[in-house]
Amino acid sequence: MAHVRDSDTSLWLHNKLGTSNDLWSGGSICSQLNQDVLRNIRECFIELQSQVKLKLLLSFLHIPRRNVDEWQVELEEILEVALVDSDQWVSMLAELLKTYCSTGMLNFKIEENTTVFIDLITELKKLVRKHSDQAILPMECLYLNRSALTAVVGQPLQLLKHFALKRKPKSAALRAELLLKSSEAASNIKKMPLT
Amino acid sequence: IKLISDAGFQAEITSISTASQQLEVFSRILKTSISNSLEGGEEEMEKILPEFTKMVCHGEHTYLYSQALLHQLSQEPKGGSNIKRLSQEICKYAQQNGHDATPITMALNGAAANPRACQALSAMLSKNALNPADITVLYKIYQVAEPPPVELLRVPQFLDLLMDSLFKPGTKLNPDHKPKYIYLLAYAASVYETYKKGTRKTLNKDELKATTQAVEKVHMICNEKKGSSELIAELNTLYQCIRFPVVALGVVRWVDYTVSEKSYFKLSTEHTPLHLQLLDEVSTCHTTLHQKVLDLLIRLFESPQEELDVLVQLEMKKMLLDRMVHLLSRGCVFPVINYIKTCWHRQDTDVSLIRYFVTEVLDIIAAPYTPEFIQLFLPLVENEEITGGMRNEGENDPITEFVLHCKTIMVI
Numbered sequence: 001m002a003h004v005r006d007s008d009t010s011l012w013l014h015n016k017l018g019t020s021n022d023l024w025s026g027g028s029i030c031s032q033l034n035q036d037v038l039r040n041i042r043e044c045f046i047e048l049q050s051q052v053k054l055k056l057l058l059s060f061l062h063i064p065r066r067n068v069d070e071w072q073v074e075l076e077e078i079l080e081v082a083l084v085d086s087d088q089w090v091s092m093l094a095e096l097l098k099t100y101c102s103t104g105m106l107n108f109k110i111e112e113n114t115t116v117f118i119d120l121i122t123e124l125k126k127l128v129r130k131h132s133d134q135a136i137l138p139m140e141c142l143y144l145n146r147s148a149l150t151a152v153v154g155q156p157l158q159l160l161k162h163f164a165l166k167r168k169p170k171s172a173a174l175r176a177e178l179l180l181k182s183s184e185a186a187s188n189i190k191k192m193p194l195t
Numbered sequence: 196i197k198l199i200s201d202a203g204f205q206a207e208i209t210s211i212s213t214a215s216q217q218l219e220v221f222s223r224i225l226k227t228s229i230s231n232s233l234e235g236g237e238e239e240m241e242k243i244l245p246e247f248t249k250m251v252c253h254g255e256h257t258y259l260y261s262q263a264l265l266h267q268l269s270q271e272p273k274g275g276s277n278i279k280r281l282s283q284e285i286c287k288y289a290q291q292n293g294h295d296a297t298p299i300t301m302a303l304n305g306a307a308a309n310p311r312a313c314q315a316l317s318a319m320l321s322k323n324a325l326n327p328a329d330i331t332v333l334y335k336i337y338q339v340a341e342p343p344p345v346e347l348l349r350v351p352q353f354l355d356l357l358m359d360s361l362f363k364p365g366t367k368l369n370p371d372h373k374p375k376y377i378y379l380l381a382y383a384a385s386v387y388e389t390y391k392k393g394t395r396k397t398l399n400k401d402e403l404k405a406t407t408q409a410v411e412k413v414h415m416i417c418n419e420k421k422g423s424s425e426l427i428a429e430l431n432t433l434y435q436c437i438r439f440p441v442v443a444l445g446v447v448r449w450v451d452y453t454v455s456e457k458s459y460f461k462l463s464t465e466h467t468p469l470h471l472q473l474l475d476e477v478s479t480c481h482t483t484l485h486q487k488v489l490d491l492l493i494r495l496f497e498s499p500q501e502e503l504d505v506l507v508q509l510e511m512k513k514m515l516l517d518r519m520v521h522l523l524s525r526g527c528v529f530p531v532i533n534y535i536k537t538c539w540h541r542q543d544t545d546v547s548l549i550r551y552f553v554t555e556v557l558d559i560i561a562a563p564y565t566p567e568f569i570q571l572f573l574p575l576v577e578n579e580e581i582t583g584g585m586r587n588e589g590e591n592d593p594i595t596e597f598v599l600h601c602k603t604i605m606v607i
Binding site: 023024025027054055058061062065088089092093096100103104105106108113115116117120121123124125127128129130131132134135136137138139140141142143144145146147148149151152153156159160161162163164165166167168169170171174175178179181182185186189 | 217218219222225226229230233234236237240253254255256257258259260263264266267268271273274275276277278279280281283287294295298299301302303305306307308310313314349350351354380383384385386387388389399401402406424427428430431439440441444467469472475476482483484487517518520521524526528555558559560561562563564565567568
């Protein structure tokens with residue numbers, strides 16, 4: 001019986017996740033998962049196509065938290081099988097997801113896939129440090145008050161002065177004119193009798 | 196493919212699906228792309244982004260792996276913030292293309308340590324829409340004495356949604372909940388913390404109250420859809436509040452929506468509409484917002500205003516160039532001149548407008564000039580087609596003066 005169930009599960013997964021035109025799982029199978037199905041998946045995992053394996057592992061991220069807590073054992077058993085998979089993508093993903101079920105966070109203590117992760121990070125960190133003067137601000141920095149900004153990225157770089165200004169641009173006269181109009185408008189409002 | 200990659204020809208592997216089949220090949224291409232995007236600064240990063248984001252977002256697995264890698268790199272104290280921006284641009288692209296990357300964002304940003312905040316945020320980010328129930332949850336969480344890190348609120352997509360709900364004309368918020376939206380935005384913009392070995396040592400809320408009040412005041416002004424004559428009486432308040440970057444950003448957004456309405460310029464009677472003068476104030480107060488202002492000005496400059504008379508269109512474009520000259524006078528030099536140069540090279544802009552820009556700039560600048568500035572600006576000033584008819588034989592010819600000055604410096 002177990003064998004029949006395995007092949008059913010495998011076929012079901014291939015039907016659900018085997019299309020090659022969309023490589024984002026989006027958690028489409030999450031609503032159909034339960035502990036029994038997950039146990040079956042573990043049994044047939046090794047025979048699945050790589051793409052199906054990848055999408056299955058990624059669907060873990062879309063499972064509601066309370067279910068992750070409930071199914072932690074089954075999910076982690078699948079991750080254990082995936083960790084030693086012959087496809088390096090599958091193994092890498094399984095390793096990143098290793099702590100996800102217990103902590104909700106990704107695992108960065110990479111031991112199985114060091115060349116494509118730890119070594120790469122070490123090399124890239126050198127580049128990151130080398131180009132640290134580029135000062136490309138993260139998006140949220142535009143919102144931050146000066147002190148909050150300094151707390152996040154340090155003192156802002158001073159703009160290089162490319163020329164001196166011999167007179168103010170036209171905008172300065174416009175601003176003065178506008179302020180004058182504004183104070184006139186404000187005093188008119190004050191003068192208006194209250195009804 | 197692996198052999199091509201082993202031989203170091205990453206650039207030769209152009210098909211994304213081929214590149215992403217083997218992790219080792221993908222990781223090398225990723226490394227090359229990250230390295231290229233860091234080398235040229237922000238402008239270069241912008242150029243590389245379309246290809247790069249497409250490659251990373253090819254599949255959810257390529258996305259997860261790349262973002263995990265970038266997350267680790269963004270933790271680097273020196274230069275990590277450059278990488279953070281790269282990671283955010285990728286996230287934005289994924290979201291714009293209909294992919295739900297929220298679970299990956301939340302698995303990376305440490306939100307799991309605060310399950311209730313994480314759940315409320317995830318729900319809104321996944322749907323790309325705010326709702327009063329989840330906002331109330333976050334509001335309560337961030338009111339207690341020991342709230343979660345402010346960093347959690349600083350998810351760009353969340354801030355963007357808050358901005359739209361407060362500064363997009365016509366958006367109606369339930370008055371009972373409105374203060375919560377304002378509080379969360381002001382909290383994200385003003386509160387800062389210090390950490391030592393992962394533990395929070397200080398939580399500074401000194402500017403929270405003033406920031407909240409400023410957001411509230413300007414939100415009220417923008418929300419009431421006042422005409423210029425009513426707005427003018429509020430000018431002092433607007434100028435005061437624009438000093439807060441978050442408010443300035445809100446004003447830019449509000450101005451953007453307002454002036455993008457089809458009939459805005461047709462109905463406008465002033466030479467320089469008040470909304471655009473507010474952009475000048477933003478440029479004056481915040482160098483970090485220069486690019487945002489310039490982007491909007493460029494969009495307007497290139498927007499077809501077919502309903503306007505040709506001469507009125509030209510006047511409007513000159514008025515927009517005045518705003519760009521203002522930006523340049525506040526230090527946004529290269530992006531502005533580069534844009535005008537692009538207009539010139541594309542040959543789609545009336546030469547009288549290029550001439551106007553050059554004249555206006557020469558009118559306000561004086562030596563000493565940096566060599567980079569001369570290199571950039573001199574070709575426009577020297578160009579016969581642009582300035583040929585404007586040179587005087589006698590004195591007081593700013594064009595000849597500038598050209599001679601630059602030539603002398605270059606000889607030295």
